[in-house]
Amino acid sequence: MIKLEKLHKIYQLDKNTSLHALKGVTLNIKKGEIFGVIGLSGAGKSTLIRLINMLETPSSGKVIIDGEDITSYSEAKLRKVRQSIG
Numbered sequence: 001m002i003k004l005e006k007l008h009k010i011y012q013l014d015k016n017t018s019l020h021a022l023k024g025v026t027l028n029i030k031k032g033e034i035f036g037v038i039g040l041s042g043a044g045k046s047t048l049i050r051l052i053n054m055l056e057t058p059s060s061g062k063v064i065i066d067g068e069d070i071t072s073y074s075e076a077k078l079r080k081v082r083q084s085i086g
C-alpha cells in the first residue's frame, strides 16, 4: 500500500552546505497496518511524512502508493492522488 524505497533527502542549505536528512529509508506498510514514526527532534520525521504525499520531493528513491510510483507524477496528477491521502 505505502512503499518507500531507498529514500534520500538532501537539503541544500547554501552553496557549500548540504544536510542529508534521510539516508536510504525503506518501508513497506500494508493495508490496515498502523505505523508510528518516532524519533528525536530533527531526526527527519516531518520530512519523511511530507515525502509520502510528495509535498517534499526526494533527492533519490521511490514513493509507491498502491503500486504506483508517484515520484514521477506531474503536479496535476499529484493533486489528484493527494485527495486520497490523509
Ligand SMILES: Nc1ncnc2c1ncn2[C@@H]1O[C@H](COP(=O)(O)OP(=O)(O)O)[C@@H](O)[C@H]1O
Pocket (backbone or CB within 6 Å): 011, 012, 013, 019, 021, 039, 040, 041, 042, 043, 044, 045, 046, 047, 048
Ligand atoms: N526545508 C528545509 N530546509 C532545510 N533543512 C530542513 C528543512 N526541513 C527540515 N530540515 C532539516 O532536516 C532535518 C530533519 O528535519 P525534520 O524532518 O523537520 O525532523 P523532525 O520532524 O523529526 O523534527 C533537520 O536537521 C532539519 O533542520
Ligand SMILES: [Mg+2]
Pocket (backbone or CB within 6 Å): 045, 046, 047
Ligand atoms: Mg517534525
